[in-house]
Amino acid sequence: MLFTSATFFLFFIIVFYVYWFVLDKNFRWQNLFLWIASYVFYGWWDWRFLFLLFLSSSVDFVLGLKMKANPGQKIYLYFSLIFNLGMLGFFKYFNFFSESFAALFANFGVQVDPFVLKVILPVGISFYTFQSLSYTIDVYKKQMEPTTDFIQMMAFVSFFPQLVAGPIERAKYLLPQFAKIREFKYEKAIDGSRQILWGFFKKMVIADNCAPLVNDIFADPSSQSSLMLIIGAVLFAFQIYGDFSGYSDIALGVARLLGFDLKKNFNFPYFSTSMSEMWRKWHISLSSWANDYIFTPITKSTGKYGRNGIVTALICTFLVLGLWHGANWTFVFFGLLHGLTVASEYFFQKQIRQKNKFINNKFITSISGWLLTITLWLVGMIFFRAQSVSQAFSYFKGIFSAEFFPKSPVGWSSFYLAFFFIAVLLLIEWFNRTKEFGFEISHVKSKPLRWAFYFILLFTILGNAGSQQDFIYFQF
């Protein structure tokens, strides 16, 4: 069920009505209802995978209680890690590793037929697995008490606004919200509605208008001019930003309408002046998850090697982050590139600060930092979007060796439209970059002016939405 579909619109009206007006302030009934609604939402794609969701939540619920009864026993934590990561590994990575091993053996002249399973990737498995894992890890580390309420646990792991594409919520932050009465607050609901509207703009106007142009360019990079290849990378960067941060905006807004607060997942990342800053502002819930549960534990082993140990931990973490996105070598390259750039920034931060002090002009250092960051990001985006590593490299080759301008006529009007809306997006987000989200206009005192903004945005969406596309991050 896509957030941008009429089905979801109807679904949410029913959920909202029953949740607030039928079940009112009985939060236990509301939790049960949210659990059922979330399973309907998820089952709309493929009901067969509901059992995985149920199994993951139930196992971690039981393990949480076992940890409480037997404090310090690592066996329950290991069981949770093996079970969750095993499930993720089986459904997401089995074929990738099987084919990669066969290819490796083939390099040594040994022909091995890869054992490939015909399995479908369950939607959002990487998101809810990580969310469920955060519960058992935090209970083990005594950073939270395990819940004794099975329905709360089920509703927490399957909470439909963020179930299939995040934000990946920490149990210690979201779970307690299921254990108390939620109150409907008008201001909060209005704020949530604004964020949903902004999310729709990003997804339907930015991402869905960029998508067909990007698809055409990436379908056959070898036939494209250098200019079109650069435009393809830029448009994909905005497609994925509009798509994913738009989804997050809608998720946060929908959750707010139900009385929940989710963590901010994007903080205007495209204004970053370094790759480290970019990763503090892009998919924040994943990068902070990786910081706490991957990077920090690795530094415990590698930290004794000083700064080299930190660099090693960074590269390992980014390799995992890359692979988390998908079972393809393109994502490994994506992770490696980001690991190397963030590690370099860390290793040379003293020299970078000294250089900035020497230049002594914040505008120049910010612009040069931004240009370098965006260029590196676009390189990463090419790996991210390419079908294979060889296609990515031929894309880079094309940028530097093909004719600069296209020989055949191009339908520029679609490109102008996409770039016009990208400029609008950047302009609005720049002015609101200190706010919670791009369309946070509660500071506008005049009510008619606020309503004028709502209608302008609404009609912009209705009049300029591209053809409906799946959210990119659903595949992860």
Next chain:
Amino acid sequence: MQEKLLSVINSVLSNSGLDKITQLNPNADLRNDLELDSISLAELVALIDNRFGVDINAEGMIETVGDIQNRLSR
């Protein structure tokens, strides 16, 4: 212990190209006041583990200089 801790913190600040501090202020926030990011904080935690043999992150993340002093004094 305080001098050793000051030297460890200054070593991380120096590696980061940040100004060294002359004394330990327990209320100083590691991120906001000392301007350490999460990677430099990991370097600090690892360095303290090496010098003092104490994992100061074992009971949750540290936020201030005072948090470090408390965990080292236990």
